[in-house]
Amino acid sequence: MRKTITFIISVVILGFNGRAEKVDFAKSIQGVFEARCIDCHGPKKQKGDLRLDSQEAALAEVVKPGKSGESELYKHISLPADHEDIMPPKGDPLTKGQIAAIKQWIDAGANWPKELVLISAKDRAAAEADANKLPEPEIKEAPVSDAEKAAIASLTSGEGLGEKFSAPLVMALAQNTKLIYANFRLVGKNVNDGHLAPLAEIQNLSELDLANTQITAVGLGHIKGSKNLTKLSLANTSIDDAALKQIEGLTNLMSLNLYNTKVTDAGLTSLRNMKFLRKVYAWQSGITEKGAAELEKALPNVEVNLGFKLAKVEPKKEEKKEPKKETSKPKKEEPKPEKKEEKKAEVKQVAFNKKCPVSSKDVDPAKLFAINFCCGNCLADFTKAPAKHIANVKGPDNEKCPISGKDIDASKQFVIGFCCGNCLADFTKAPAKHIAKVKK
Numbered sequence: 001m002r003k004t005i006t007f008i009i010s011v012v013i014l015g016f017n018g019r020a021e022k023v024d025f026a027k028s029i030q031g032v033f034e035a036r037c038i039d040c041h042g043p044k045k046q047k048g049d050l051r052l053d054s055q056e057a058a059l060a061e062v063v064k065p066g067k068s069g070e071s072e073l074y075k076h077i078s079l080p081a082d083h084e085d086i087m088p089p090k091g092d093p094l095t096k097g098q099i100a101a102i103k104q105w106i107d108a109g110a111n112w113p114k115e116l117v118l119i120s121a122k123d124r125a126a127a128e129a130d131a132n133k134l135p136e137p138e139i140k141e142a143p144v145s146d147a148e149k150a151a152i153a154s155l156t157s158g159e160g161l162g163e164k165f166s167a168p169l170v171m172a173l174a175q176n177t178k179l180i181y182a183n184f185r186l187v188g189k190n191v192n193d194g195h196l197a198p199l200a201e202i203q204n205l206s207e208l209d210l211a212n213t214q215i216t217a218v219g220l221g222h223i224k225g226s227k228n229l230t231k232l233s234l235a236n237t238s239i240d241d242a243a244l245k246q247i248e249g250l251t252n253l254m255s256l257n258l259y260n261t262k263v264t265d266a267g268l269t270s271l272r273n274m275k276f277l278r279k280v281y282a283w284q285s286g287i288t289e290k291g292a293a294e295l296e297k298a299l300p301n302v303e304v305n306l307g308f309k310l311a312k313v314e315p316k317k318e319e320k321k322e323p324k325k326e327t328s329k330p331k332k333e334e335p336k337p338e339k340k341e342e343k344k345a346e347v348k349q350v351a352f353n354k355k356c357p358v359s360s361k362d363v364d365p366a367k368l369f370a371i372n373f374c375c376g377n378c379l380a381d382f383t384k385a386p387a388k389h390i391a392n393v394k395g396p397d398n399e400k401c402p403i404s405g406k407d408i409d410a411s412k413q414f415v416i417g418f419c420c421g422n423c424l425a426d427f428t429k430a431p432a433k434h435i436a437k438v439k440k
């Protein structure tokens, strides 16, 4: 009995490991050499005068195709772990599986695509990281001038804003930097163009939040020369295309928030020279998907965030209305008019809650979870007692009303806002756990 089993096992092992079987170099061997050998036997170092990074070099010396027993490479990797000549000399020996694969590879002829040159795993990772690295602006901290000191003092004292209101926040971006972070958002509607005049003196202005303020083009004129500015929020202001022209020289800008402004696609031309730009928040502005796509084409590192889209839902609505008329069919061959209709059906989404139900931080208008309903009555029922109905909600973007089970009307939505994508993801995993904290 035992003999039979041994026999079967041997057959199976031979079947898979027989000499004739080829080992794919790129798949099974290259990775081992790159991770464990090329650092010492490659372009940078040639320990023992040996290179293992090309077929030519390896096969000339230490690999004898078809003969693992005569190959110095196999001998060195298969030495006892405590042998002084074992390769690699540092770290763990190769695993049994790796050694077996190398043996098999040599015995099957040591195939190595001729043009394939190995690069050490470290160098490969470094090269990849370099290739993926987004360009960074060169920010030069300026010596703090007396004018800059005076401007900061004047702003932080709340000068001109009256005693009733808190002063804007103007502070160092971090320890050990002269770069300045300025936030007028909390003073909000009480801030007008005149209040921004001292900003022109702050050479080290790096991040500026003007959200909710009354600024116009004149106000932006004060930061025209803020070359160190990398992050700017104009959210919830009446800034328009013409006003945006004021900042077209801010070529180090990396993030620009245009949420709920009057900026349209035409205004995006003012951003064309901002080659470090990565994020443009454009939700509830006049910027369309077409304008966003054009900017993303001109500046490949930019991501224009237009907010949560209902793309999956909208076309269905169109279909439902149209099939009644047979004559509407030819329309489908003209893509342009269809697209226009989709845009009209777009639903503007505003979060019901101001604070993130997961973190309690302020809501990011672009991080939304929308629940669709069939009618206003169902939406009202849900709003009254979300906890009661949340279990029926199957993910955002649902196509059936969670209360009635009927088809949804895309304009009847309950929209929950979050501070960030992580919280949104946490909520999506367990809505019932967090729903009680969704409050107006």
Ligand code: HEC
Residues within 6 Å of the ligand: 032, 033, 036, 037, 038, 039, 040, 041, 047, 048, 050, 052, 062, 072, 073, 076, 077, 087, 088, 089, 090, 094
């Ligand atoms: C940390 C550096 C280092 C690493 C990593 C390393 N080696 Fe070596 N290797 C050496 C040194 C040093 C020698 C020369 C030893 C001597 O001459 O005594 C050597 C010699 C050899 C030799 C003998 C050359 C000859 O001419 O006989 C072979 C074969 C070899 N290495 C293969 C490998 C293989 C295969 C790997 C990866 C599995 C590897 N080495 C990883 C440092 C390294």
